[in-house]
Amino acid sequence: KTHERICNCRDLAQLDTWFAKAVVADGLEDIFEN
Structure with missing residues:
Protein backbone atom coordinates (compact mmCIF):
# COMPACT_ATOMS: atom_id res chain seq x y z
CA LYS A 1 0.00 0.00 0.00
CA THR A 2 2.71 2.49 0.97
CA HIS A 3 4.96 1.46 -1.93
CA VAL A 24 14.30 11.54 10.83
CA ALA A 25 11.30 9.20 11.05
CA ASP A 26 11.08 6.25 13.42
CA GLY A 27 8.47 4.54 11.24
CA LEU A 28 6.06 4.92 8.35
CA GLU A 29 3.44 6.52 10.61
CA ASP A 30 5.79 9.45 11.14
CA ILE A 31 6.08 10.01 7.39
CA PHE A 32 2.54 9.45 6.20
CA GLU A 33 0.44 10.88 9.03
CA ASN A 34 -2.33 13.08 7.65
Whole structure:
Protein backbone atom coordinates (compact mmCIF):
# COMPACT_ATOMS: atom_id res chain seq x y z
CA LYS A 1 0.00 0.00 0.00
CA THR A 2 2.71 2.49 0.97
CA HIS A 3 4.96 1.46 -1.93
CA GLU A 4 2.06 1.96 -4.34
CA ARG A 5 1.25 5.36 -2.85
CA ILE A 6 4.83 6.55 -3.30
CA CYS A 7 5.22 5.13 -6.81
CA ASN A 8 1.95 6.67 -7.98
CA CYS A 9 2.68 10.11 -6.55
CA ARG A 10 3.49 12.69 -9.23
CA ASP A 11 3.52 15.69 -6.86
CA LEU A 12 7.18 16.64 -6.40
CA ALA A 13 6.41 18.82 -3.39
CA GLN A 14 4.74 15.87 -1.66
CA LEU A 15 7.65 13.57 -2.49
CA ASP A 16 10.08 16.16 -1.07
CA THR A 17 8.00 16.37 2.11
CA TRP A 18 7.97 12.59 2.53
CA PHE A 19 11.72 12.44 1.90
CA ALA A 20 12.46 15.13 4.50
CA LYS A 21 10.32 13.31 7.06
CA ALA A 22 11.90 9.94 6.19
CA VAL A 23 15.34 11.20 7.18
CA VAL A 24 14.30 11.54 10.83
CA ALA A 25 11.30 9.20 11.05
CA ASP A 26 11.08 6.25 13.42
CA GLY A 27 8.47 4.54 11.24
CA LEU A 28 6.06 4.92 8.35
CA GLU A 29 3.44 6.52 10.61
CA ASP A 30 5.79 9.45 11.14
CA ILE A 31 6.08 10.01 7.39
CA PHE A 32 2.54 9.45 6.20
CA GLU A 33 0.44 10.88 9.03
CA ASN A 34 -2.33 13.08 7.65
